[in-house]
Amino acid sequence: MAEEALFAGPAIRRLRKREGLTQAAIAARLEISPSYLNLIERNQRPISARVVMRLVEQFDFDPRTLREDEAIGGVEGLVRRFADERFADLGIDREEMQELLSAAPQAAAAFARLYDNAAPASLAADDPFAASRREIERWRNHFADLDVAAEELADEMRLSRGDMGLALVDRLRERHQLSVRILPQEVMPDSLRRLDLHARQVQLSEMLSAASRNFQLALLIAQLEQRDQIDAIAKGARFEDEAARGFFTRHLMGYFAGALIMPYGRFLRACEATGYDLPVLLRRFGVSFEQLAHRLTTLQRVGQRGLPFFMVRVDRAGQFSKTFVGASTARFVNSDVSCPLWHVHRAFERAGELQVQFVSLDVAGEREGGWLTMARTVEGRGEPGETQFVVAIGVEAVLAGELAQARGISLRSDDAQPIGPGCANCHRVRCSQRSLPPRGRKLHFDTIRRGVTPFELASS
Known part of the structure; x- marks a missing residue:
């Protein structure tokens, strides 16, 4: 299977200068060889997946910098922005935009960021949920201190898959004098977990699955034992709204709980040994x-x-209720809604089945990037079997060749399904699924x- 050519000269050149x-x-x-590196830096040779992984291993390197142009929609993204009447007298043509994007991608990204944020910045600042998400992405959704603390606690508790629930129950009983009790749905119709300090009980709904029960117990341990460390991280964020700090703190609690159940080193070794085989994990x-x-x-x-x-959680209307980009280059998920051509929507009709799809971002007829995505339904709070959301994950195609779920999937760029970032933000032409006109386009x-x-979109 042929890999898509990835040219990353400016990013590699900046890394070399940064490291001296x-x-x-x-x-x-x-x-x-030095000669091969010279060709890469001059954008005369593409960078291979093996070299990308060496960069990640050898340096504190963010793979997203290899796809800087995707965050702004490539040359078509610049064309849309420079079409603004405020730039009409400058006579900037497409060739100049292409030169800017190739020679100085960060300068192009800086312009795009200033242009995009000029109007909606004040509105975004008022959204505490969006503010929390921005802070999570500023950290790339990686909190090293919490991972270390969770790993140490997992070792202390000798957590293993066989007695995970028992070990968590024992920790709460021995360290915090709390017993765990499972209660019927009619007793807890509107709650998943309740802490009764008078009775020294952690009460869990019977509607929770075994995995969810374990997570709720791990979440309580995070609240009881990691509050100071989590508060310190949250206080370091510059939030103007306490609701944003509350969302961020809640995320950090969940982060520690997940890290306790899936300790970093052991989890990563399992991922690499199995080819990130999702059912096995x-x-x-x-x-x-x-x-x-x-x-x-x-x-x-x-x-x-x-x-x-990256990870997103999508409802039946295509709205994103969770988005975690981390170190991924998939900026197309930073939207409010998803593309109907993406198989996250098909997953709703095939509950429990993993939908694997190779997609690329289509910007006005030109494909950018490629990601292997995997989507599956997850149950909501309602009756067992009721599916309310689909969770999708994805990784860039140039890194996905050895994944277990990539077997039998062609990762040739021509075989990718083109998708967009939701109709209102998508400038793809001739799409029969389009339900709204694109913003900012004649x-x-x-x-x-x-x-x-x-x-129908105007030609200019």
């Missing part, structure tokens, strides 16, 4: 698909990195011909 190393020194650590650690998906986005420990997965109304979509 010569091309020969960098090449030696990457186990390639679910069984081995006794977790739910959503818990596993969360954990896969956090594996960014320096010198011990996993693959850069429309063409043809009285003679009717196309496959009621929203």
Whole structure:
């Protein structure tokens, strides 16, 4: 299966300058020749998946910098922004935009960021949930101190999959004098977990699965034993709204709980040994698909990195209720809704089945990047078997060749399903699934011909 060519000269050049190393020194650590590195830096040779992994192993390197142009929609993204009437007198043509993107991608990204944030910045600042998400992404959803503390506690408790629940119950009883009691749904109709300090009880709903019970107990341990460390991280964030701090703190509690159940070193070794085989990992650690998906986005420990997965949780209307990008390059998930061509929607009709799909971002007819994505339903709070959400994870195709779920899937760029970031933000042409016109794009109304979509885009 052919890998998509990835040119990353500016990113590699900046890394070398940051480290203060010569091309020969960098090449030696990457186990390639200096002449090959020189060609990579000049964008005359693509960078291979093996070299990408060496960069991650040898340096504190963010793989997202290899795909800087994707965050702004490539040259088409610049074309849309420079079409603003405020730039009309400058006469900047497409060729100049392409040169800017190739020679100075960070400068292009800086312009795009300033342009995009100019209008909606004040609105975004008022959204505490969005503010919390931005802080999580600033950390790349990796909190090293919490991982270390969780690993040490897991070793102390001698956690293993066979007695996970028992070990968590014992910890609460011996350390905090709390017993665990499972109560009927009619007693706890609106609660998953309740702490009764008068009775010294942790009360859990009978509707919780075994994996969810374990997670709730681990979450309580995080609240009881890691409060100071979690509060310290949360206080370091510059939130203007206490609700944003509350969302962020809740995320950190869940992060520790997941790290306790899936300790970093043991979990990463299992991922690498199995080719990130999702069904095997679910069984081995006794977790739910959503818990596993969360954990896969956090594996960014320096010198011990996993693959850069993203994760989203989607409802039937295509709305994202959770988005964790971490170190992934998949900026197309930073939207409010998903593309109907993405198989996250098919998963709702095939409950419990893993939907594997190779997708690429289509920007006005030009494909950018490629990701192997895997989606599956997860049960909501209602009756057993009631599916309310789909959780999807994905990793860049150039890194996905050895994954267990990639077997039998062509990762050739031509075989990717093109998708967009939701109709209102998508400038893809000739899409029969389009239900809304794209923002910021002129429309063409043809009285003679009717196309496959009621929203025909003007050529300029």
